[in-house]
Amino acid sequence: MAFPRSDQPLLNNPKLAREQLPCSDYILEGSEIKRQKCYHNIVAEYNDIVEFFIVNFDSDQHPIHLHGSFFHVLDQGFAQLNTTTGLFLANNPNVECDEDDMKCVCNNCKTTTKLVKDTTIIPSGGYLRIRFRANNPGIWMLHCHTEPHLDRGMALMIHVAEDRLVPTPHSTASQTKIHNQLLLFLSTLLLLVVVRQHV
Ligand SMILES: [Cu+2]
Numbered sequence: 001m002a003f004p005r006s007d008q009p010l011l012n013n014p015k016l017a018r019e020q021l022p023c024s025d026y027i028l029e030g031s032e033i034k035r036q037k038c039y040h041n042i043v044a045e046y047n048d049i050v051e052f053f054i055v056n057f058d059s060d061q062h063p064i065h066l067h068g069s070f071f072h073v074l075d076q077g078f079a080q081l082n083t084t085t086g087l088f089l090a091n092n093p094n095v096e097c098d099e100d101d102m103k104c105v106c107n108n109c110k111t112t113t114k115l116v117k118d119t120t121i122i123p124s125g126g127y128l129r130i131r132f133r134a135n136n137p138g139i140w141m142l143h144c145h146t147e148p149h150l151d152r153g154m155a156l157m158i159h160v161a162e163d164r165l166v167p168t169p170h171s172t173a174s175q176t177k178i179h180n181q182l183l184l185f186l187s188t189l190l191l192l193v194v195v196r197q198h199v
Contacts, residue, residue, distance in 0.1 A: 010139045012168045014159050018043070039157070044134035046161035051131040052142070055104045056122040062149060064128065065119040066161065068140030071132040073115040075108075079125025091125045119145060137161035158198050 010017055021039040044050050051074075056062055077092040096103040106127065122128040143155035 004070060009168070010157070011165065014162055014165065015138050017041075018159070040153075040155070041159055043159045043162065046134065046137065046164055048134040049058045049131060050134050050158065051129065053104070053106060053127065053129050054122050055095055055097060056124060057095075057097070059124055059145075060149075061124045062122045062154065063119055063145040064122055064130075064142065065145045066130075066132065066140065066158075067118075067133070068136050068138050068158075069132045070116050070118050071130040073113050073117055073120055073132055074111045075106075075109055075113070076120070076128050077109065077125065077126040080125045081169045092127055095127050134158070134160040137164040137166075161186040165166040184194075 017039045018041050021037070023038040041132060042050075054064065077094055079091055080089040080093065081087065081090055094106055094108050095104055103173075106129070109127075109129065111129075120128065120130070136171045137160050140158045140160060141155055142158060143150050146154075
């Protein structure tokens, strides 16, 4: 999936994007070039505990980065590997996924670590469980930091405490317009200068 373009900052109207461009399904149709676009997001109330269980059953690892907060790494599961060669044998046995429903559950997963980070790897064939407290109001991105993956839509937005966002100044839009007009004016002047030099 991919994010659609927006002609205004999300902070101006965070509800608009999620209401007008909802992700209707877990898997979106379309090729790399003409893929379906929607605004993938979750909403958290102030002080909610937000937990992600992210499963990675493809052949690449993904460095997941969260903006706006640090998170606790609760658990990180790896693929089963050949102990001699290190080669891949199978996905982590604790995770069971229903591919039709696109839902996974973690059996026998334990809270093994409480490292505090803002970026950590989801290993290939494994999973990651992270948790943070939503106490920093804002519109924050959780995304893979491998840039081509991010470009292909490996990201979602977390709306934290929308009711506590500081209102955007009304003058922002008009300031942008004035700025554009000023640029136009300056380029006209530049053009005039160039024209005058050729006279
Ligand atoms: Cu990635």
